Amino acid sequence: MATLQSRGRRAHTSSQKLGSAHDSIGLQLRELFRSHQHSEEVGMNDAFDCTTDEWTATMERGRDILPLFEDCRLGLLVSDAARSLGVRDRNELHKLLANRRLPPFKSFRNWCYVVWLADRFANGNALAHWALRRGDAPSAYYELVRQTTGRTWTEVKANGATWVRAMALNVWRPFLPT
16 A cells, blocks of 8 residues: 555656647547547447447537546545535535536546546557656556456556446446446
């Protein structure tokens, strides 16, 4: 646990130093939530048929929260997010998310990050190289993927972003509208 916390601190500290390199990442993340590649879903089984529509609806309900995730900052705390959204504390943030039928903040944040990573690196680019260029420890991202999905980065990358979206929606099912 101490190792993960120190990795998180390193990632948080180094992410504060980043500048305009995040602009393109932010654009890509916004695009990820706005439009989804229907071509990924062609030929998928019925379990994935509604993934795009359901994902889009969920992202729409969280549209004012998504900008907090733009730079894929691992050190984003619930209390910082609450202040950024103009609510008093983490409890009010929890109520805000519940009223919008969204999952708890950490789950929402982490799954959005993993989907973004799966989309970003589906074409063969290396997650480790990207993290190092940002000044972050690659192991922190691999650990995020492992803790969030229960799978290795290799498995997640092989299965693709549509699969990750379906997993996220399945995990979030108790919080989503029926």
